[in-house]
Amino acid sequence: MNRGKQFKEGLITNNPVLVQQIGMCATMAITTTLFNGVGMGLSVLIILTCCNVVVAALRKIIPDEIRLAIFVVVIAGFVTIVDLLLQAFIPALSAALGVFIPLIVVNCIIIGRAEAFCQKNTVKDSFFDGIFQGLGYTCVLIIMCVFREFVGSGRFGGGLIDVANGFRFTLDGTGGGIQIFPEEFGASIMNLPFGGFLTLGLLIGLMQYALKRSEKKKKEAERAAREAALKEVEE
Amino acid sequence: MNNKIVRLALVLFAICAVTAGILGVVNALTFERIDQITHQKEYEAYAAVLGSESGYTPVEFDKAAFPTVDSVNRSNDGNGHVVVSTFSGAQGSITMAVGVDNDLKCSGISIIEHSETSGLGAVAASTSAAGEAFRAQFVGQDQSIALSKAGGSVDALAGATITSSAVTDATANSIACVASLG
Amino acid sequence: MSDKTERIILDVAYQPQVRTKTDTMRLMLDVIIALIPAAIVGVLQFGVYTLVLLLTSICSAVFWEWGYRRLFKKEASIGDLSAVVTGLLLGLTMPPTAPWWLPVVGTFFAIVIVKQLYGGIGKNFLNPALAGRAFLFSSYATIMATWSVPNALSGTVDGTTMATPLAGLYGDGLPAYFTAKSMFMGYMPGCIGEISAFALLLGGAYLIWRKVISWRIPVSFIGSVALLTLVFGKSGYGNGEWMLYNVFSGSLMLGAIFMATDYATSPVTLNGQLLFGVGCGMLTVLIRYFGGFPEGTTYAILIMNLCSWAIDKAFHRHQFGVSKSDILFQKAEQMAAKEAAKFE
Numbered sequence: 160m161n162r163g164k165q166f167k168e169g170l171i172t173n174n175p176v177l178v179q180q181i182g183m184c185a186t187m188a189i190t191t192t193l194f195n196g197v198g199m200g201l202s203v204l205i206i207l208t209c210c211n212v213v214v215a216a217l218r219k220i221i222p223d224e225i226r227l228a229i230f231v232v233v234i235a236g237f238v239t240i241v242d243l244l245l246q247a248f249i250p251a252l253s254a255a256l257g258v259f260i261p262l263i264v265v266n267c268i269i270i271g272r273a274e275a276f277c278q279k280n281t282v283k284d285s286f287f288d289g290i291f292q293g294l295g296y297t298c299v300l301i302i303m304c305v306f307r308e309f310v311g312s313g314r315f316g317g318g319l320i321d322v323a324n325g326f327r328f329t330l331d332g333t334g335g336g337i338q339i340f341p342e343e344f345g346a347s348i349m350n351l352p353f354g355g356f357l358t359l360g361l362l363i364g365l366m367q368y369a370l371k372r373s374e375k376k377k378k379e380a381e382r383a384a385r386e387a388a389l390k391e392v393e394e
Numbered sequence: 395m396n397n398k399i400v401r402l403a404l405v406l407f408a409i410c411a412v413t414a415g416i417l418g419v420v421n422a423l424t425f426e427r428i429d430q431i432t433h434q435k436e437y438e439a440y441a442a443v444l445g446s447e448s449g450y451t452p453v454e455f456d457k458a459a460f461p462t463v464d465s466v467n468r469s470n471d472g473n474g475h476v477v478v479s480t481f482s483g484a485q486g487s488i489t490m491a492v493g494v495d496n497d498l499k500c501s502g503i504s505i506i507e508h509s510e511t512s513g514l515g516a517v518a519a520s521t522s523a524a525g526e527a528f529r530a531q532f533v534g535q536d537q538s539i540a541l542s543k544a545g546g547s548v549d550a551l552a553g554a555t556i557t558s559s560a561v562t563d564a565t566a567n568s569i570a571c572v573a574s575l576g
Numbered sequence: 577m578s579d580k581t582e583r584i585i586l587d588v589a590y591q592p593q594v595r596t597k598t599d600t601m602r603l604m605l606d607v608i609i610a611l612i613p614a615a616i617v618g619v620l621q622f623g624v625y626t627l628v629l630l631l632t633s634i635c636s637a638v639f640w641e642w643g644y645r646r647l648f649k650k651e652a653s654i655g656d657l658s659a660v661v662t663g664l665l666l667g668l669t670m671p672p673t674a675p676w677w678l679p680v681v682g683t684f685f686a687i688v689i690v691k692q693l694y695g696g697i698g699k700n701f702l703n704p705a706l707a708g709r710a711f712l713f714s715s716y717a718t719i720m721a722t723w724s725v726p727n728a729l730s731g732t733v734d735g736t737t738m739a740t741p742l743a744g745l746y747g748d749g750l751p752a753y754f755t756a757k758s759m760f761m762g763y764m765p766g767c768i769g770e771i772s773a774f775a776l777l778l779g780g781a782y783l784i785w786r787k788v789i790s791w792r793i794p795v796s797f798i799g800s801v802a803l804l805t806l807v808f809g810k811s812g813y814g815n816g817e818w819m820l821y822n823v824f825s826g827s828l829m830l831g832a833i834f835m836a837t838d839y840a841t842s843p844v845t846l847n848g849q850l851l852f853g854v855g856c857g858m859l860t861v862l863i864r865y866f867g868g869f870p871e872g873t874t875y876a877i878l879i880m881n882l883c884s885w886a887i888d889k890a891f892h893r894h895q896f897g898v899s900k901s902d903i904l905f906q907k908a909e910q911m912a913a914k915e916a917a918k919f920e
């Protein structure tokens with residue numbers, strides 16, 4: 160399988176959130192600071208990759224009739240492991256993401272990939288599929304976080320970056336972020352669920368616009384090539 | 395037919411068993427740390443409203459008379475109680491710790507969880523100057539605490555009368571709860 | 577050739593579908609003229625800075641409209657003056673002390689997000705000016721709830737800011753310097769354009785006389801607020817007095833006359849308009865009595881905007897000369913044909 164194509168699919172043409180439009184609930188709920196976005200994105204990436212590998216490895220012994228039950232057990236297992244590890248080692252992230260970490264169990268991206276991809280593909284392909292789809296998800300989260308945080312509170316990198324005593328990364332979520340303009344000028348509605356809906360809607364719209372345009376260009380190029388070929392034949 | 399069902403059950407059982415085993419191991423590895431972190435968090439919230447060197451012990455209280463109170467914790471130093479209560483604010487529920495000293499005066503409040511409007515009610519919990527000033531008004535108040543418009547001495551946050559009065563009422567309620575312990 | 581005629585038939589204009597020389601620009605010009613008295617009262621009461629605010633709001637609204645259409649290579653639409661109306665309305669709902677950038681942000685949301693992204697004039701499902709105001713209110717709550725003292729009260733009230741009559745009515749009591757008459761004339765704090773019921777009614781009368789709006793929505797809106805507050809009074813106030821205070825304070829008049837009557841976001845059916853107005857009035861009173869905000873007009877109208885398609889559906893008129901049973905029979909026949917088609 161072509162890795163480059165797989166990469167492009169995960170990030171752009173078959174992006175889980177913007178094109179497949181799955182896993183949107185958590186996307187809208189937690190994208191308020193960069194810390195949350197990166198944390199959630201990486202959690203999903205890890206869980207997705209692990210589940211993909213396990214499901215692909217077991218694909219021959221999983222009976223068709225009970226495959227969904229088995230997927231759910233595998234996913235719930237990995238989610239619980241990640242949840243416990245986060246609670247123990249990054250409690251700030253666990254507190255910020257709250258119920259959305261356990262809810263990864265019902266995140267459609269993971270069960271969707273298991274059902275649509277890993278069932279029919281090798282362990283290696285599924286591994287890369289997990290990485291690329293997870294990256295696509297993480298990228299969308301990061302874009303949304305950066306946008307919402309900037310418009311909502313005039314800040315960049317809240318929780319993850321601290322500039323109070325020189326530039327450094329904070330992994331415990333205590334960083335204040337880089338204040339770009341004073342917080343009172345920020346449209347604080349962007350930090351509320353409404354901001355999540357608005358940002359996601361704008362992003363999906365933009366993505367569809369770009370995809371349609373590139374498709375149109377591709378078709379036009381194809382037609383031009385065909386016409387040129389016809390002309391050559393005629394001559 | 396029977397064979398098939400048995401086979402399905404066996405496969406599912408095997409996978410569940412393996413998952414459960416792994417989870418058990420992870421839980422054993424992380425349990426102690428998570429427990430420690432949870433206690434530390436509670437301890438910090440309590441310490442913010444009523445300092446104590448030797449920790450806190452939960453005590454029994456009359457849940458029927460004080461339905462919004464979640465727990466009452468006596469300071470092991472004997473300098474008062476910390477009352478945690480959950481009540482409704484302007485937008486959703488607010489969880490707050492109130493320190494009550496032995497003279498039944500408030501020694502400080504700390505909002506643990508809330509979902510108030512950012513810029514209005516949320517100021518009550520924020521670390522901004524306005525938030526600190528608002529919370530500082532509660533220190534030293536007794537059970538008759540009330541907003542200034544209701545005849546008391548606590549100035550409401552601008553544009554957030556509902557949040558302010560909810561927090562004030564909950565403080566009075568917390569003090570009353572400690573008073574009822576006798 | 578035939579292509580072109582078909583297009584003309586398919587491109588039916590959005591409401592209003594009136595067969596006169598009136599066009600959108602003329603209607604919008606009438607709305608602007610009708611808003612001028614309210615704007616004058618606001619500027620007289622709160623000073624010249626409010627005029628600057630209004631002009632900033634109008635210019636930025638026109639700029640966003642022009643910029644968006646230009647960026648996405650669409651037909652220019654600023655000539656129909658609808659952006660001017662949106663800008664002016666949003667400016668009139670600003671508190672007099674708002675910083676200059678506030679209406680710029682508000683009109684961006686109103687014009688670009690609420691209006692243009694849905695296709696431009698006539699296709700928005702919320703009133704753009706009101707949606708912009710709601711956006712600002714949720715984002716900059718402190719700024720949006722700071723009221724400066726109007727010139728008429730500058731001798732009576734200490735300080736530079738004061739509470740609105742509504743805050744008094746639903747809080748610790750209405751100060752004595754507010755009377756029904758002074759509130760009617762606009763001697764009270766509030767948004768720039770909402771304070772004078774008199775100026776707004778003048779504008780409303782002009783619009784009704786020019787047939788730009790019908791009486792249905794404003795009358796049913798204000799009427800239902802009046803009726804409800806008359807019936808459910810508050811102790812300490814006479815019922816009639818309480819009703820007058822409620823009708824003259826807040827943004828009720830501005831909302832009922834200029835916002836709720838927006839063509840694109842209110843029902844077209846006549847009974848539907850009455851129901852729309854009553855719904856707005858009931859929600860306003862509910863929010864004032866039980867809500868967390870002192871004023872409920874904005875959200876009442878926005879909520880009813882969302883219902884207006886359903887209201888139109890409910891009041892959809894039957895074909896002329898066809899009885900209900902005929903329609904039922906026709907529907908049954910169609911369904912039977914569909915079912916039959918399935919088996920073929």
